[in-house]
Amino acid sequence: MVLPTPASTRHALYYPFHLCHEQTLMRLLEHYRAVHFRDYMALQLTPMSGTTAYQDRMGQYHPALVESGQIVQGYSVSGPLDADTVSAVNADLADATWRGIFHHGLKNDRRFQRGLFDLSHSFAVGGSTVPGPAALLRLLEEQRMAQACSVEHVQALSGRRLLPDEDYDLEYALALVKTSAALVYTIRLCRQHKLEAVTDSEVHFHLLERTCSRDGLSLENRLVIREGY
Known part of the structure; x- marks a missing residue:
């Protein structure tokens, strides 16, 4: 795999998942200095119920990109909702x-x-x-x-x-x-860390656009169209 050369100083947060397709990642790195990833979202809705957490991260599959700073990971979005x-x-x-x-x-x-x-x-x-x-x-x-x-x-x-x-x-x-929680965390992380939101899921893109429009939120939100993969 040939690693892309960073083309800008912009940073993106991939959403709503903790992993993305390699082709999407390579396309994003043509436009962004780094792509940021959350950890798997395991929500705890009651003390006795929740969803299973998975420990895998994008960096496991692309260690060279972690070393170069082109993948940033480790944002926790699990646990009870505040x-x-x-x-x-x-x-x-x-x-x-x-x-x-x-x-x-x-x-x-x-x-x-x-x-x-x-x-x-x-x-x-x-x-x-x-x-x-x-x-x-x-x-x-x-x-x-x-x-x-x-x-x-x-x-x-x-x-x-x-x-x-x-x-x-x-x-x-x-x-x-x-x-919804995945999108709420997307907005929060982007605003806290000055990131642009990017996704290759059209439905999630339109849902986030609707939330931002309804609530008067300013957020850079980009959709990557998947073709052939």
């Missing part, structure tokens, strides 16, 4: 336009879908396993787009025994919270 993050996530979840972008993306963008649900074979929901396509049909029911949702609602569902239909409600609500 009050400011809860407020920001709830604002997204109460925004009909934001929710529409999310639901349309879940329905039509396979990569966005795979980032939230592994539906390739079977899908574990509640105490049972159902075929992936059948689970997807339930998750894409149109009424979910308008169902009220908040961090507190997800915490309440996570903390009690669920009725059969509520299993899908919880899975969908968790996907909403995880998606």
Whole structure:
């Protein structure tokens, strides 16, 4: 692999994931002095429930880029949500336009879908396993787009025994919270460290654009179109 020569002094934060495709990384390094990466986001919504953390980082696959300073990593975005993050996530979840972008993306963008649900074979929901396509049909029911949702609602569902239909409600609500939280952390890291936001996920790009437009936030946000990979 030929390492690109840094072309500018600009720094970018890749979002919303902790890893990106090598071709995306190389394209970004043609325009940025360094690309910054968060660690895997493992949210803890209640004392007894959370998501699994993965320890891999981009630098494991590109150590020379870490040594040259072209990859910067180690931003922690795991653990309980603080009050400011809860407020920001709830604002997204109460925004009909934001929710529409999310639901349309879940329905039509396979990569966005795979980032939230592994539906390739079977899908574990509640105490049972159902075929992936059948689970997807339930998750894409149109009424979910308008169902009220908040961090507190997800915490309440996570903390009690669920009725059969509520299993899908919880899975969908968790996907909403995880998606919004990743974008809230993106905004926070970019503003704290003077970074430009970059992604190769079109749905996440439009969701972040909507949040910034709604809240009057100024943030450089760039979409890299993936072609052939």
